[in-house]
Amino acid sequence: MSVPRYWRERKIKYRLIGGKCKTCNRSFYPPRKVCPYCSSREVEEILLPRKGKILSYTIINVPPKGFEKYSPYVIAIVELENGARVLAQLTDIDENEVKVGLDVEAVFRKYSEQSPVGIIEYGIKFRPVLKHGA
Amino acid sequence: MEKPVIIGVGYTRIGEHWEKSLRDLAVEAALMALDNAGVNRVDAIYVSNMMSGALQDQEHLGSLIATYLGLKGTPACKVEAACASGGMAIHQAFLAVSSGYYDTVLIVGVEKMTDKLTSEVTFALAMAEDREYVVSTGATFVGLNALLYRLYLTKFNVGQKSIAKFPVIAHENALNAPHAQLKRKISVEDVLSSPIIADPIRLLECAPIGDGAAALVISSPEVAKESPKDTYIEIAGSAAATDIMSLHERLDLLTLFASVKAAQKAYKMAKVKPSDVDVLEVHDAFSILAPIALEDLGFAKKGEGWKMIENMDVSLSGKLPTNTMGGLKARGHPVGATGIYQAVDAILQLKGEAGKNQVDNPTLALLQSTGGVGGTVVVNILKRG
Amino acid sequence: MKPLREVGIAGYGVYIPMYRIKAEEIAKIWKRGGKLPIQEKSVVGLDEDSATMAVEAALNALKRAQIDPSSIGAIRLGTESKPYAVKPTATIVAEAIGTSPKVAAADLEFACKAGTEAMESCIALVASGMVQYALAIGVDTAQGRPRDELEYTAGCGAAAYIFSLKSSSTLAYIEGSVSYATDTPDFWRRPGEMYPQHAHRFTGAPAYFHHIISAAKMLMNELGLKPSDFKYAVFHQPNLKFPLLVGLKLGFKKEQIAPGIVVNVVGNTYAASSLMGLAAVLDKATPEDRILLVSYGSGAGSDAFSIIVQDTIEEKRNLAPLVLDYINRRKYIDYSIYIYFRGKINM
Numbered sequence: 001m002s003v004p005r006y007w008r009e010r011k012i013k014y015r016l017i018g019g020k021c022k023t024c025n026r027s028f029y030p031p032r033k034v035c036p037y038c039s040s041r042e043v044e045e046i047l048l049p050r051k052g053k054i055l056s057y058t059i060i061n062v063p064p065k066g067f068e069k070y071s072p073y074v075i076a077i078v079e080l081e082n083g084a085r086v087l088a089q090l091t092d093i094d095e096n097e098v099k100v101g102l103d104v105e106a107v108f109r110k111y112s113e114q115s116p117v118g119i120i121e122y123g124i125k126f127r128p129v130l131k132h133g134a
Numbered sequence: 135m136e137k138p139v140i141i142g143v144g145y146t147r148i149g150e151h152w153e154k155s156l157r158d159l160a161v162e163a164a165l166m167a168l169d170n171a172g173v174n175r176v177d178a179i180y181v182s183n184m185m186s187g188a189l190q191d192q193e194h195l196g197s198l199i200a201t202y203l204g205l206k207g208t209p210a211c212k213v214e215a216a217c218a219s220g221g222m223a224i225h226q227a228f229l230a231v232s233s234g235y236y237d238t239v240l241i242v243g244v245e246k247m248t249d250k251l252t253s254e255v256t257f258a259l260a261m262a263e264d265r266e267y268v269v270s271t272g273a274t275f276v277g278l279n280a281l282l283y284r285l286y287l288t289k290f291n292v293g294q295k296s297i298a299k300f301p302v303i304a305h306e307n308a309l310n311a312p313h314a315q316l317k318r319k320i321s322v323e324d325v326l327s328s329p330i331i332a333d334p335i336r337l338l339e340c341a342p343i344g345d346g347a348a349a350l351v352i353s354s355p356e357v358a359k360e361s362p363k364d365t366y367i368e369i370a371g372s373a374a375a376t377d378i379m380s381l382h383e384r385l386d387l388l389t390l391f392a393s394v395k396a397a398q399k400a401y402k403m404a405k406v407k408p409s410d411v412d413v414l415e416v417h418d419a420f421s422i423l424a425p426i427a428l429e430d431l432g433f434a435k436k437g438e439g440w441k442m443i444e445n446m447d448v449s450l451s452g453k454l455p456t457n458t459m460g461g462l463k464a465r466g467h468p469v470g471a472t473g474i475y476q477a478v479d480a481i482l483q484l485k486g487e488a489g490k491n492q493v494d495n496p497t498l499a500l501l502q503s504t505g506g507v508g509g510t511v512v513v514n515i516l517k518r519g
Numbered sequence: 520m521k522p523l524r525e526v527g528i529a530g531y532g533v534y535i536p537m538y539r540i541k542a543e544e545i546a547k548i549w550k551r552g553g554k555l556p557i558q559e560k561s562v563v564g565l566d567e568d569s570a571t572m573a574v575e576a577a578l579n580a581l582k583r584a585q586i587d588p589s590s591i592g593a594i595r596l597g598t599e600s601k602p603y604a605v606k607p608t609a610t611i612v613a614e615a616i617g618t619s620p621k622v623a624a625a626d627l628e629f630a631c632k633a634g635t636e637a638m639e640s641c642i643a644l645v646a647s648g649m650v651q652y653a654l655a656i657g658v659d660t661a662q663g664r665p666r667d668e669l670e671y672t673a674g675c676g677a678a679a680y681i682f683s684l685k686s687s688s689t690l691a692y693i694e695g696s697v698s699y700a701t702d703t704p705d706f707w708r709r710p711g712e713m714y715p716q717h718a719h720r721f722t723g724a725p726a727y728f729h730h731i732i733s734a735a736k737m738l739m740n741e742l743g744l745k746p747s748d749f750k751y752a753v754f755h756q757p758n759l760k761f762p763l764l765v766g767l768k769l770g771f772k773k774e775q776i777a778p779g780i781v782v783n784v785v786g787n788t789y790a791a792s793s794l795m796g797l798a799a800v801l802d803k804a805t806p807e808d809r810i811l812l813v814s815y816g817s818g819a820g821s822d823a824f825s826i827i828v829q830d831t832i833e834e835k836r837n838l839a840p841l842v843l844d845y846i847n848r849r850k851y852i853d854y855s856i857y858i859y860f861r862g863k864i865n866m
Contacts, residue, residue, distance in 0.1 A: 009266055014615040028383060030267055036378050037385070056288075056387075058280035059333040060272060064257040067272040069866070070565050075273045077281055077382040085382045087268045087278075091566055092537045094850075100288060108574040108615050109566040111270060120602055122611065123270065125566065130848060132840035 001114050006121055013123040016106055018048040018084050027084035050106040051129065052080035057090065057098050066112050074098055078126050092127040105129045138231035139358040139519070140367040142171025142351030144242075145478050148315040148466030151345040156183075156190055156246040160199050163347035163471075164242045168203075171351035172361040177236035179203075179210035182223035182243040183470035186212075188258035189249050199242060216262035217419060219243065220348070220473020221374075221503020221512030227352040228372040228514075237357045243471030244347035255343055259469070262506040264380050276340060276420065278381055278507050280332040283422040285387050287334070290437040294334055296444045298325040300424045301338055301463045303449050308460030310490035311479075315344045315466035325421075339421040341467035348474040365485050366519035370498075371404030372512070373397075379509040388437075390508030393430035397502070400513040401432070404498075408432035411515075412496035413483045414448075414456040415476035417504035418463050424448075424456075427502055431513070455493045458483055473503035473512065484518040520639075520696050522646030527689025528826070529586065529652060530681040530835065532579020533798045534572045535785055535845035538562040540857045542671045548854045549666050556758035560674035560786025561849075562857055563660045568602045570611045572677035573658040576791075577616050579839035580654065580679040583690070588617035591681065592650025594624040595640040597633025597790045599708070600660045601626060612656065623650070630706060631755055632816025633657060633790040634678065639822060641682045642693060655680045659789035662861065664714035672758050674786020678794035690832040691801065693824055694809070695742050699734035700820030707818065717817075726819050727757070731765050734821035735813050742825055746770040749825075750808035753779030753796040755815035757787045762796075771811075778803065784846055790816075797826070799842040806830045 011017060012030050019031030023040035031045045057076035060067075067073070074090040076098070090098060091109055104126035111121045144166025146159050154162070160181065168174060181195040192198070196210030215222040220243040227239040247255050256276075260269040263278060287294060302322055308314035320338060328337040358366055375395035378384050384391070401407060408431065416427040425439030433454060434442050442448050448456035459465045459479040462472060480499035482488045496518070503512045540562055542555040563572070573596055581588055596609040609624035618624075623644070629636045634657015641653035656679045663673030685692040705726035708715035718726075731754060739745060746752070752771040754762040759782060766776040779796035788795055793814040800810055806828050813823040858864055 005266070010614055013270075015617055036383060055382075056281040056285045058277050058284065058335075059330070060274055060277045061329070061333070062256065062274065062276065062331050063253070063272060064260060064269075064274050065253045066257070068253065070272065073272060075271055075277055075281075077387075087271060087273060087380065087382045089271050089566075092564065100284070107571075108578075109571050110568055111272065111566070120568075120570075121270065122570065122615070125271075130840055130844060132844035 001118050003119060006119065014108065016048045016050065016124045017045055019043045020046045027082050029084055029086050048084055049081040052078040052104055054098065054100055054102045054104060055079050055085065056100060059095055076126065078104055089125045090127065091125040097128065103129045136232065136355050137368045137370055138228050138352050139355055140350050140369065140477070140481065141353050141358050141361065141363065142167040142173070143478055143481055144170055145313055145348040145475065146346050147313045148344045148346035148468055150248045152248065154345065156186060156192065156244055157198060157202050159246065159345060159347035160242050160244040161202050163244070163349040164199065164203055164240060167240065167349035167351050173238060173351060175205065176208060176238045176240040176351065178230055178239045179205065179208050180213050180223045180226050180239065180241045181210065182213045182219035182241065182474065183245055184214055184216055184219050185245065185258045185261070185469065188261065189255065190246060215510045216505035217417070217469050218473060218503040218505030218510045218512050219470040220475070221501060221514060222473065224350070224369065224473060224477060224514050225372045225374050225512050228369050231352055231354050238351065238353040240349060240351050241474060242347060242349035243474035245468035245470040246345045247343045247468060248345055252343065262509065268380055274332060276335055277332040279420040279422060280335045282381060282387070282507060283334055286422055286426065289388060292440050295322050295326060296440045297421050297425055298322050298339060300418060300421045300443050301325055304418065304457055304461045304463040307450060307458055307491055308464030311459035311465055314460045314464055315342055316464045335420055341419045341462035344466045344468050346466055346468035346471050346475070348471045348478050350474060350477060367481050367484055368517045368519045369514060370517040371400035371515035373399035373403065374510065374512040376510050377508050379506060381507045388426070390426060390430050390511060392508050392511035393427060393502060396511045396513040397431045400515050404515040404517065406498060406515065410498050411454065411500045413458055413480055413493055413499045414454055415461065415480055415499065415501045416456060417502050418457060418461045419467060423504065431500065431502060450491060450493060458488060458491050458493060473501070476501040476503060477514065477516065480516050484516060520698070522642060524646045525685035525692055526642045526645050526682050527685035527692035527829070528680055529683040529689050530580040530582070530584025531798050531801055532576045532583060532679050532839050533795050533842050533845060534575040534579070534677040535561050536563045536567055536572065536675050537848055537850050538564060538852050538860065539849045540852055540854070544854055545671055556671050556760070557783045557786060559784055560672060561676060562852065562860055563675045565860055569598050569600050569658045569660055570602050570608050572675065573608060573612050573656045573679065574615045576658065576677035576679035577612055577654060577656060580681045581616065582839040583835045584681045586652060591618045591652045591654050592622060593641060593644045593653040594618065594622060594656070595627055595637035595653070596656045596658065597627040597629065597637040598658050599628055599630055599633065599789060629820060630817040631789045631792055632814040632820055632822055634794045635814035635822035638680060639696065639698060642696070645682045645684060651683060653682045655682065657790035657794040659791055661787070661789045662714055665863065669717065672782070672787045674788050676785060676788035676791045676795055678791045678798055680794065688831060689829060690835045691826050691828045694827055695738065696822060696824040697734050697738040697741065698820065698822050699730055699737060703819035705817050705819055726817065727761055727815050728765055728768070730819050730821040731755070731813050731815050732769060734823040735769050735811065738823040738825060744825065748809055749775060749811045751779055751800045751804065752776050752811040753793055753800055754813050755793045756780055756782035756796060759783050781842060781846070795842060801832065802836060802841045802843065804828045804832060806832060
């Protein structure tokens with residue numbers, strides 16, 4: 001059980017808040033004080049784009065403790081529209097629909113429960129872009 | 135700089151040691167190394183281990199092992215760099231002895247993975263990755279390597295069967311390694327039809343879960359001369375580097391930059407180049423890491439490492455015998471001890487004690503110890519003196 | 520009830536999960552013959568609950584409202600399937616959409632009319648000037664007891680409405696509303712129980728029909744309106760038969776009632792039900808159309824609203840997915856997957 005550790009990350013995890021380096025212009029997730037690419041401290045927090053493409057993916061058949069009831073599930077490296085890359089689960093998708101290059105969008109979903117009586121951990125997953133009129 | 139010398143080697147068989155605890159294994163390997171070195175005290179002890187906290191609820195291994203070796207008073211601490219802990223302990227010993235502060239150092243790597251269930255061990259292994267932002271998504275360590283595997287196969291248009299050959303060679307080598315965990319022959323068909331753990335990684339492409347401990351006694355050349363031996367094993371080069379911890383954040387996803395950097399520095403220190411290496415130990419926790427290692431360590435061009443496996447260059451009779459006792463896949467991978475087992479296997483070769491697996495007159499060995507998905511890499515180069 | 524200042528809808532949005540189970544699939548398991556109450560219902564995936572569905576519906580409403588989430592001053596979330604029995608769902612939504620911390624957030628319960636209760640609250644908060652924008656959500660992942668009649672219809676979904684004072688930016692405004700409530704125990708759930716109980720035929724005339732008809736008549740009397748003054752009539756939809764029947768009883772025609780009916784392909788989304796019917800109508804309504812919305816919540820009560828569509832609907836409607844976009848996104852599952860997803864298997 002670790003309530004504070006989950007709680008302090010919630011804004012970043014719920015809204016996909018990242019960092020953008022004003023020196024080298026790269027974006028990354030999560031935000032941090034120092035740019036991992038050029039070591040600059042000129043980093044600002046930004047709301048990351050909600051759409052991206054799958055760079056690579058895998059299907060987890062042997063899950064870790066806490067994820068048993070959800071397996072098998074897909075995790076992927078998603079490259080967002082601004083170049084930032086995120087590691088996330090895919091959802092609302094069949095194993096045989098997943099492809100490198102697929103267009104996906106961010107959705108707010110449940111990731112796990114700390115225990116059957118513990119708190120629920122939410123975060124951002126990605127699903128195939130919902131087709132709509134607009 | 136006078137390079138430190140390895141004067142003693144000790145190790146346990148790797149397997150499921152239900153009756154032996156973490157401290158039992160560490161003591162067994164350490165006493166064997168001390169006896170082999172002909173010393174009964176050391177100036178410092180480094181214990182390399184990754185998961186004693188998660189799996190045994192035990193930290194403070196330095197003091198624990200010093201106590202159980204009857205060496206109270208000796209400065210000791212745990213060295214941890216995920217799966218590169220062993221390689222990092224060799225590096226720490228190198229720094230300690232070459233600085234002149236300590237003359238003789240004992241390093242013992244130990245991991246006891248069978249104390250908990252597979253799902254718990256899987257979760258603990260993921261500590262090598264970013265817990266808050268990667269592991270919280272349900273990603274496993276195998277899964278992250280699977281992402282890398284898919285990228286490699288796609289980018290370089292390679293068939294998985296070429297890479298699946300590496301575990302086959304590993305198992306072949308382990309048949310004649312008494313301390314290896316897995317001693318059975320497998321074929322590429324066996325590998326590719328074994329259960330999928332995280333697509334495309336198959337069960338027989340993953341290093342097994344096992345228990346084991348390996349130890350080295352490392353000293354300055356002056357001390358080494360006091361207990362004469364036929365062959366001296368010098369640590370000719372030792373270097374470490376990190377990369378951006380999480381694979382997905384790196385600019386070049388197919389190069390383990392930490393390998394490249396550590397290797398370049400180690401080669402320079404040892405004043406050697408890739409073509410001088412006679413035997414190689416790569417960190418094949420998953421088969422995909424082997425071709426990438428061959429590329430990043432300078433033995434093949436990027437995207438062509440798989441060819442050295444396909445055409446058996448890495449076999450015992452090939453031009454670069456690799457993982458001659460089975461590597462992580464078949465010799466075994468008790469995580470915190472692995473980097474030291476690599477040294478053990480290389481030393482067996484360098485000293486001519488490799489039995490049926492003996493390669494002809496090797497003098498230079500390179501060991502690559504990798505933590506996480508290349509978040510840390512330590513490269514140690516051993517030379518027969 | 521008419522607030523001192525007119526209130527409008529600044530944005531609306533819905534969410535329906537992807538999975539569907541056909542009523543005939545359920546009927547096959549229980550060997551039930553005869554006419555089925557609907558065609559198919561929606562089922563939440565393993566990683567969905569009332570919080571996640573509410574967030575997507577709210578984000579869709581924000582897309583249409585085109586406002587900064589931090590300007591929402593209140594969230595009222597109506598549901599009977601909270602992820603936590605004690606811990607508000609509304610605060611999870613507030614953090615996820617960027618509304619916290621300066622927000623009045625709370626969960627409401629009134630069975631299937633918790634969503635319209637949320638609307639009433641939001642209308643009052645806005646009209647009083649206490650907040651500029653208020654978000655009302657109706658959401659449920661209702662559980663149907665296996666083999667029970669309600670298993671065929673208990674569906675999952677969410678609908679969200681953002682209210683503000685009526686202006687040229689609002690896409691519809693509230694002409695007036697009436698709430699009608701009595702202590703009528705037609706359907707209930709005691710604490711700790713997984714499934715509700717219901718009183719079968721008692722849930723018809725004295726419950727659903729009495730409250731909807733009473734609230735609707737009270738509203739029309741107060742506003743001096745008759746059924747022919749409305750273009751659409753949207754009712755709470757526990758099945759296909761009831762909303763059509765109650766509408767006809769009130770004097771509405773099938774053409775007025777049908778466009779607001781989604782239950783046949785979505786199921787009864789409980790607190791989201793009538794709100795989702797309203798959204799389906801807003802997805803196609805034209806400016807100056809008058810819409811009657813009457814919810815029903817067991818226990819029991821009805822909220823009736825008269826809503827008039829404004830010009831802005833044409834430009835706002837396509838800023839977010841339509842109800843039909845979610846209806847068209849579907850994947851059928853069989854009964855075994857359905858009971859696994861809904862946590863009915865004792866592992």
